[in-house]
Amino acid sequence: MTKYVMGLATAFLGSMGFALLFHVRREKLLLASLGGLLAWVVYLLAGYWSDQDVVRYFASAVVLTVYGEMMARVVKCPATLFIITAAVPLIPGGSLYHTMKFFMEGNFNACSVQGLNTVLLAVSIAVGILFPSSIFQLYQKIRMSRKKA
Numbered sequence: 001m002t003k004y005v006m007g008l009a010t011a012f013l014g015s016m017g018f019a020l021l022f023h024v025r026r027e028k029l030l031l032a033s034l035g036g037l038l039a040w041v042v043y044l045l046a047g048y049w050s051d052q053d054v055v056r057y058f059a060s061a062v063v064l065t066v067y068g069e070m071m072a073r074v075v076k077c078p079a080t081l082f083i084i085t086a087a088v089p090l091i092p093g094g095s096l097y098h099t100m101k102f103f104m105e106g107n108f109n110a111c112s113v114q115g116l117n118t119v120l121l122a123v124s125i126a127v128g129i130l131f132p133s134s135i136f137q138l139y140q141k142i143r144m145s146r147k148k149a
Contacts, residue, residue, distance in 0.1 A: 004044060007040060007044070008037055008040055008041065010089075011036045011037050011039065011040035011089035012033050012034070012036055012037040013033075014036060014088050014089055015032060015033045015034075015035060015036025015037065015085045015086055015088050015089060016029065016032075016033035016036075016085075017088075018084070018085050018088045019032040019033055019081075019085045022081070022084070022085065024081060024085065027075075028075055028077065028081065031071050031075065031082065032081060032082050032085040032086070033085070035064055035067050035068060035071070035082050035083075035085060035086025036064075036085060036086045036087075036088055036089045038063065038064060038067055038086065039060045039061075039063065039064040039086050039087065039089055039090055040060070040089045040090075042059055042060040042063045042064070043056050043057065043059070043060040043089075043090065046059040046060065053117075053121060054120050054121060054124045055124075057090055057092075057121050057124045057125050057128065058124040058125070058127065058128040059128070060090055060125075060128070061087065061090065061124065061125045061126075061127075061128025061129050062128045062129075062131065062132055064082075064083060064086040064087060064090075064128075064129075065079075065083055065128065065129045065131075065132040065133055066132050067082065067086065068080075068081075068082030068083035068086060069083075069132065069133065069136045079133070079136075083129060083133075087125060087129065090125055092118050092121040092122060092125075095114065095117055095118040095121055096118050098114050099111055099114040099115045099118050102114055103115075
């Protein structure tokens, strides 16, 4: 149980750290940090449905993007502010570390397997962000075209 609480706390604080690094204003800081917490909650809950990290990362990226797009409309600021800070806990740093470790040890078979896994995680995050963002933008364009007509 403490492992999950620590993971959630570090996801929140990591997102907050990046929000501070990007000079997010004080009134939006909590909302941006909550996105990272939400992303990690979804990652953990997706573990009940799938034991594959790629699926868990994709589900988290989709949810954090929907959260970011909704918050952008609520507080009237760019969605990237929320999406980027919320995606910080999902960065596959551990997987990349193991890839480099295997490479430095000369274990090229394990390096290639771990490297492929790292690339798949990064792609699943990217596609998980791209898919809902595209839908939101398409919806906005349709809505704007209807207003003009």
